[in-house]
Amino acid sequence: MAHKFCFEALDHSLRDIIKHNSKDNTIFGGKVMVFGGDFRQILPIIPRGSRSDIVNATINSSYLWDHYQILRLTKNMLLQNNMQATDQEETAAFAQWIIDIGDGIIGDENDGYATIEIPQELLITEYNDPIDSIISSTFQDLSHHDNDPEYFETRAILASTNETVQQVNDYMLTMIPDR
Numbered sequence: 001m002a003h004k005f006c007f008e009a010l011d012h013s014l015r016d017i018i019k020h021n022s023k024d025n026t027i028f029g030g031k032v033m034v035f036g037g038d039f040r041q042i043l044p045i046i047p048r049g050s051r052s053d054i055v056n057a058t059i060n061s062s063y064l065w066d067h068y069q070i071l072r073l074t075k076n077m078l079l080q081n082n083m084q085a086t087d088q089e090e091t092a093a094f095a096q097w098i099i100d101i102g103d104g105i106i107g108d109e110n111d112g113y114a115t116i117e118i119p120q121e122l123l124i125t126e127y128n129d130p131i132d133s134i135i136s137s138t139f140q141d142l143s144h145h146d147n148d149p150e151y152f153e154t155r156a157i158l159a160s161t162n163e164t165v166q167q168v169n170d171y172m173l174t175m176i177p178d179r
Contacts, residue, residue, distance in 0.1 A: 001042040004062040007035075011064060027067050035059070035068075038102075131171050139172070146176045 011028050018029030044057040059065065076095040097119070100106045107114035127133035135142075138155050145151035159165045 001037075001044050002059070003044045003046075003057045004059050004064075005057075007059055007064055008062055027064055131167055135168065135172060135175070142172075142175055143177070 010033075014029035014031060015025060015027075018031070019025060039058070039060070043054050046053045046057055049057070055061065076098065079091050079095045097106070101116060104114075107116050124130075124133045124137055134157055138157050139145075139151075157168055159168060
């Protein structure tokens, strides 16, 4: 999510530092740089910027982009590590569905906006209290596992705002008995 100018400034600095010892003017002074990230997740923040301003601030809009070698991870290790023999096919299908969403394969042709239909088996459709339903679905039999770290290591609830995270945390703390 860093602005392309951060990478370009590093490039100029390394070229200036290393050029003193060499006549070569290669990117990053000829040093190998490794960047990691997922372009599907977070774009640079441009205050009051338009969509084109934001896209123009990304690293792939930089003059450096043509010099990068892109390596892609192809396995969802988080999902793979939590698979049990009984749900391997289901987990593999879910992992592929996530990849297809990221690649833009799911849904109709779009200009960056698309409606994605979530499979019925992933939805919690009947509830009175949404937070209680999500917690009950994710942390089944919580009262029997409240002191088991491995139980909590294999489950997570993701939320879009810190306020929602706080609501989930507060609710979960009321469900765990005092020891």
